[in-house]
Amino acid sequence: MAGKVKWVTDIEKSVLINNFEKRGWIQVTDSDDWNFYWMSIQTIRNVFSVDTGYRLSDDQMVNHFPNHYELTRKDLMIKNIKRYRKELEKEASPLAEKDENGKHLYLDFVPVTFMLPADYNLFVEEFRKSPSSTWIMKPCGKAQGKGIFLINKLSQIKKWSRDSQVENTNSEILVGLNNDNSQLFGIIDSPLHLLICTKGLCFVRYKLGFCRFCTVKYTPSTSELDNMFVHLTNVAIQKHGDDYNHVHGGKWTVSNLRLYLESTRGRDVTNHLFDQIHWIIVQSLKAVAPVMNNDKHCFECYGYDIIIDDKLKPWLIEVNASPSLTSSTANDRILKYNLINDTLNIVTPNGEIPDCRWNRSLPKEALGHYQVLYDEEQALSESAERDLRSRSGQLLGSKGSRSSSVRPFPATWK
Amino acid sequence: MMDESVSITQIVQRLKGTNLHSQLEKQAKECLHKPEIKLETLKDDVRRLLKASGMTWLSDEKKSIKKIETTDSLSCRILKSLNSMCTELGIPLARKRPVAEQKELTNKWNEMGTDEPGNADTHSLFFHSDILKVLVGLKNPNNERSEDLTVRSHWGLIQVSLNVRDILQMVSLPFFISLPSIFLIHYITVFFRMHLHIQNNTLVSEQDSAAAQQYSRQGCPTGLRAQLWSLILNTTNDPEDITHYEQLKARVIHHDLLVDNLIYKDVKLTASNDDYYFVFEDYLYQVLLCFSRDTAVLEHFNYNCATPPKSCIQSKSGSEQCAVVYPPNGVIPFHGFSMYVAPLCFLYNEPSKLYSVFREMYIRYFFRLHSISSHPSGIVSLCLQFERLLQTHLPQLFYHLREIGAQPLRIAFKWIVRAFSGYLSTDQLLLLWDRILGYDSLEIVAVLATAVFVFRAENLMEVTSLASAEAVLADLSTLKVMPLLQIFLFATSV
Numbered sequence: 001m002a003g004k005v006k007w008v009t010d011i012e013k014s015v016l017i018n019n020f021e022k023r024g025w026i027q028v029t030d031s032d033d034w035n036f037y038w039m040s041i042q043t044i045r046n047v048f049s050v051d052t053g054y055r056l057s058d059d060q061m062v063n064h065f066p067n068h069y070e071l072t073r074k075d076l077m078i079k080n081i082k083r084y085r086k087e088l089e090k091e092a093s094p095l096a097e098k099d100e101n102g103k104h105l106y107l108d109f110v111p112v113t114f115m116l117p118a119d120y121n122l123f124v125e126e127f128r129k130s131p132s133s134t135w136i137m138k139p140c141g142k143a144q145g146k147g148i149f150l151i152n153k154l155s156q157i158k159k160w161s162r163d164s165q166v167e168n169t170n171s172e173i174l175v176g177l178n179n180d181n182s183q184l185f186g187i188i189d190s191p192l193h194l195l196i197c198t199k200g201l202c203f204v205r206y207k208l209g210f211c212r213f214c215t216v217k218y219t220p221s222t223s224e225l226d227n228m229f230v231h232l233t234n235v236a237i238q239k240h241g242d243d244y245n246h247v248h249g250g251k252w253t254v255s256n257l258r259l260y261l262e263s264t265r266g267r268d269v270t271n272h273l274f275d276q277i278h279w280i281i282v283q284s285l286k287a288v289a290p291v292m293n294n295d296k297h298c299f300e301c302y303g304y305d306i307i308i309d310d311k312l313k314p315w316l317i318e319v320n321a322s323p324s325l326t327s328s329t330a331n332d333r334i335l336k337y338n339l340i341n342d343t344l345n346i347v348t349p350n351g352e353i354p355d356c357r358w359n360r361s362l363p364k365e366a367l368g369h370y371q372v373l374y375d376e377e378q379a380l381s382e383s384a385e386r387d388l389r390s391r392s393g394q395l396l397g398s399k400g401s402r403s404s405s406v407r408p409f410p411a412t413w414k
Numbered sequence: 415m416m417d418e419s420v421s422i423t424q425i426v427q428r429l430k431g432t433n434l435h436s437q438l439e440k441q442a443k444e445c446l447h448k449p450e451i452k453l454e455t456l457k458d459d460v461r462r463l464l465k466a467s468g469m470t471w472l473s474d475e476k477k478s479i480k481k482i483e484t485t486d487s488l489s490c491r492i493l494k495s496l497n498s499m500c501t502e503l504g505i506p507l508a509r510k511r512p513v514a515e516q517k518e519l520t521n522k523w524n525e526m527g528t529d530e531p532g533n534a535d536t537h538s539l540f541f542h543s544d545i546l547k548v549l550v551g552l553k554n555p556n557n558e559r560s561e562d563l564t565v566r567s568h569w570g571l572i573q574v575s576l577n578v579r580d581i582l583q584m585v586s587l588p589f590f591i592s593l594p595s596i597f598l599i600h601y602i603t604v605f606f607r608m609h610l611h612i613q614n615n616t617l618v619s620e621q622d623s624a625a626a627q628q629y630s631r632q633g634c635p636t637g638l639r640a641q642l643w644s645l646i647l648n649t650t651n652d653p654e655d656i657t658h659y660e661q662l663k664a665r666v667i668h669h670d671l672l673v674d675n676l677i678y679k680d681v682k683l684t685a686s687n688d689d690y691y692f693v694f695e696d697y698l699y700q701v702l703l704c705f706s707r708d709t710a711v712l713e714h715f716n717y718n719c720a721t722p723p724k725s726c727i728q729s730k731s732g733s734e735q736c737a738v739v740y741p742p743n744g745v746i747p748f749h750g751f752s753m754y755v756a757p758l759c760f761l762y763n764e765p766s767k768l769y770s771v772f773r774e775m776y777i778r779y780f781f782r783l784h785s786i787s788s789h790p791s792g793i794v795s796l797c798l799q800f801e802r803l804l805q806t807h808l809p810q811l812f813y814h815l816r817e818i819g820a821q822p823l824r825i826a827f828k829w830i831v832r833a834f835s836g837y838l839s840t841d842q843l844l845l846l847w848d849r850i851l852g853y854d855s856l857e858i859v860a861v862l863a864t865a866v867f868v869f870r871a872e873n874l875m876e877v878t879s880l881a882s883a884e885a886v887l888a889d890l891s892t893l894k895v896m897p898l899l900q901i902f903l904f905a906t907s908v
Contacts, residue, residue: 252693259636259841263761267637331689 005353009038013325015336019344023351035353038063041322056297061347061354064321065298070288072302072321074113077284081110084287095283109280111315253331265312273312280306280316297354299347301339342368492540492746493723499537500672507672507740516667523663526699538679538749542831545748545784546571546824549794552786569816570801571823576788578799579857580806623648631852633845633896640761646851647778649770659766662704669707673741677702681752690840694759698752701769705776711743714777719787745781750828753835754780757843779856783831791856796830797823799860804867811871820883826863833859834890842895862895865902869893 005025009016016038020027028034039047039062047056048066056062070076085107088096097105114123261270281304303320325340327333345368348354500507511519519526550571568575626645634642649655681698685691691698705711715722722744724737755772762768782792789795804822805812815822829837833856834846849858866887867874873886 253689256690256840260760262636263640263844264763267635270637 003353005035005348005351006033007036007038008032008034010040010043011038011322011325015325015327015333015340018337019340022341023344025351035059036061036348041068044068056295059353059355061297061299063299063301065292065295065300067292068300068302068321070291071284071319074318077288077319078110078113080287080291081107081284084283106279107283109276109283109314109316111317261312269312273308273314277306277314280304280314284316284319299343301343338369342370346370490723492748493740495540496672496746505672505675509670511668511670515670519667523700525696538676538683540746541749542828545793545831546827548786549797552794568801569805569812570798571821572794572798572801574794574798576790576795576798578790578795578802578860580803621645627852627854629852630848633848636841636844639844639848643761643851644767644771647771647774649767649774651764651767651770655770656766658710659704659769662707662769663700665707666703671706671741673706673746674703676747677706677752680747680749684750684836685752685756688753688756688836691753691756691759691836694756697759697763697765697768698755700765701755701772702747702752704769705773706741706743706745706747708743708773709739711745711773711777712739714781715744718781718785720785745776748784750832750836753832757835757840757847760840760844778854779850780833782856783833793831796856796860797827799857800826800830800863803861803864807864808868808871811867811874814875815883818878818880818883820877820880822867824880825884825887826867829863829866829890830859834862837890838893838895839891842893846895858899861902862899865898866890866893868902869898 005023006028007020007025008028008030009020010030020036025036030037037043037047037060041064044062044064044066047062070080085096085104088107095106099105112126114120114126258270258274261273300321303322303324305317305320306314307317308314325336327336344351496507499505550573552572552574623645626642630642630646644650677699681695681702685698686695712722722739723746724739754776755768758768758772758775762771779791782789783796784793786792786794801812801823812822833850834843838846846858846862850856870886874883877883877886
């Protein structure tokens with residue numbers, strides 16, 4: 001080992017710092033010679049902005065891509081996905097298949113979105129077409145979220161946008177739900193790790209995660225909607241509700257969700273749901289891959305927020321570039337600590353000083369709780385065959401069910 | 415005469431195909447081979463031999479209980495506290511709700527958890543520690559003789575001598591024999607599952623209860639567990655069941671009972687704080703409130719040695735008093751009671767279905783965990799079995815714990831009384847409860863408790879206080895039930 005890794009961070013979180021210290025790394029400041037910088041979004045803009053002309057050397061690594069916001073900014077994400085869909089259509093790829101209503105069969109996972117106040121009129125038009133449906137409204141621009149609200153009356157929009165205390169009063173509205181108001185399951189919050197090896201893309205997915213429920217059950221009655229806490233939300237908001245519970249934080253593990261769904265709805269349906277979630281993740285990443293700067297000094301840890309409706313269809317709500325590292329419960333803290341640990345094991349194998357000149361391949365043994373979703377290197381070398389064995393590294397739940405599935409995509413993610 | 419024989423035939427028909435029938439048949443056949451059987455007295459001889467072999471008749475069981483000090487004193491005590499709480503807080507045991515309140519409750523039925531329901535001043539009436547106190551105080555008045563070695567040489571807290579099975583008996587009986595060997599399970603399970611999946615579909619479609627029970631001994635696949643349990647318990651979701659549930663719900667709406675406050679308190683304190691079950695808070699209220707009002711539950715007192723608690727209801731005029739069973743189902747919930755229901759919420763998301771399954775599980779198994787009897791699945795026997803197993807197989811550990819004031823039962827009791835609900839992770843708990851249903855016995859709970867101690871024996875030998883022993887055994891959420899049981903049963907019996 002040439003020397004100890006010198007690290008910097010501008011995020012004072014124990015889950016990070018403990019992980020660095022456990023590896024015997026040395027803390028330095030950003031004006032020193034550093035090897036590893038875990039930076040916040042604001043900092044990355046400065047590092048990579050044209051003005052400063054910062055050049056990263058071969059032994060330096062950062063935790064964001066310069067244009068990570070291609071996925072995290074809603075408008076860019078939609079733009080990229082639309083472009084991706086068009087490309088597939090041009091190629092006449094089976095993935096771009098549409099149904100008789102013109103809806104994409106496999107690539108329809110982002111709900112219809114309107115930006116307020118710009119698209120207000122368009123939204124109203126859409127709203128009036130299906131007046132009994134429910135919409136999700138979320139303020140954008142603020143990373144940790146002021147919450148996601150559910151509305152079913154136009155008057156409520158005015159109320160919420162008035163109440164939001166941010167200067168940026170932009171809000172999005174999405175159609176996420178069907179017309180029957182039933183219980184929503186919640187949001188799956190599954191941190192994702194994007195690694196670009198020199199050869200190509202590689203996505204891994206963290207197997208553990210949490211889903212959130214609102215502590216106050218959603219009901220369609222207006223009296224409930226007046227209640228500030230009737231919304232699906234980030235923990236930040238829930239903490240101030242009377243019902244907030246410090247033991248579980250209103251969060252349920254994804255494995256519990258899976259057990260519950262399997263027991264009550266059956267295994268096939270549940271596997272299908274989780275397959276669809278993986279599908280969303282992979283497709284969205286492939287959509288932005290061409291525009292992402294293939295910078296060897298970078299890796300990215302995205303957090304995916306997915307809503308599941310009562311028909312067990314997952315919808316991509318948003319992608320976060322810096323998933324919250326604050327821990328609200330003990331379980332949460334353990335999860336995040338392990339997440340950082342596993343991440344560091346992958347990007348800095350053996351805790352050594354990063355060397356971005358060499359090709360890095362994914363150390364399969366050191367994945368920890370991560371599982372490979374897509375490895376371009378592997379995909380390219382085996383593109384000729386649709387061999388199940390080639391996916392031995394991709395443990396994606398029951399393959400048995402997938403091989404009998406009708407959809408053409410399941411055999412390969414390629 | 416005609417009616418009697420018709421009903422007997424009907425009963426016999428129903429019994430055919432059940433586990434009990436096949437067990438009886440098997441035992442009877444075995445008895446036939448015994449030399450003592452004479453053709454003339456065939457019926458009595460077989461009956462006598464059946465008894466000797468361990469199959470007890472309900473009527474006999476009831477007689478033997480009278481020898482042990484009756485513990486209706488526990489229920490009496492509880493009822494007294496209930497009455498005093500009632501006077502203290504000024505809440506009646508039962509009252510009819512005003513119409514506005516009824517309407518509100520109907521609207522809020524699916525989300526009772528949102529407000530703070532119930533009276534904040536109520537407190538849980540009794541805890542598992544109270545039950546344990548009573549158990550420890552049990553003495554068999556017939557066993558006053560000082561030569562009774564079994565009692566004297568027993569280091570544990572339970573001082574009555576009951577017949578409980580030890581490991582060799584359990585392993586050799588068909589009881590546990592279908593537990594596959596530890597070496598095979600890892601390799602075969604996966605293949606078995608896929609192979610049997612096809613078989614399972616026929617199991618469920620043929621509605622074969624005995625086969626389902628047999629299958630459950632190996633553990634149910636997650637996707638089929640709900641249906642298999644329902645088959646084993648003979649619960650259906652017919653219109654009659656749904657109507658019954660709706661009737662109970664109507665009773666909840668019309669009347670408010672003091673015990674409702676106990677339920678609210680219990681749910682808020684236990685299930686709502688649990689990582690796994692907090693999501694189901696509303697279901698728990700729906701099930702437990704209806705349960706309290708279900709007089710059909712009273713039937714289980716026919717085979718339960720306890721008697722339902724009665725309370726005096728004064729008539730309006732104040733002149734008459736009549737004793738009625740209170741609460742209507744005869745069961746006063748104790749702290750942690752809601753944990754019997756919570757794991758079932760993972761399996762059933764329709765309240766009426768959830769209710770039927772819970773009720774059936776209660777009247778078959780759970781009531782034994784807090785009623786005092788000599789039944790092999792009763793709490794007394796389970797505790798005794800746990801202590802005996804531990805003392806027999808790890809005497810050093812038992813002695814050490816006793817010396818430092820950490821009687822093992824004091825730690826294990828809470829697991830046993832809840833059948834491990836809230837202590838194991840849910841997927842493991844469901845595997846354990848698969849076996850309770852499959853073997854129609856709660857003994858596996860006692861065995862698991864012992865297995866846990868054996869597993870953590872090394873650490874336990876190092877502790878020097880009750881508190882540190884508790885700490886070693888505080889977190890069971892990472893334990894895997896089946897490997898633990900197999901190591902204990904098969905490694906120790908060899």
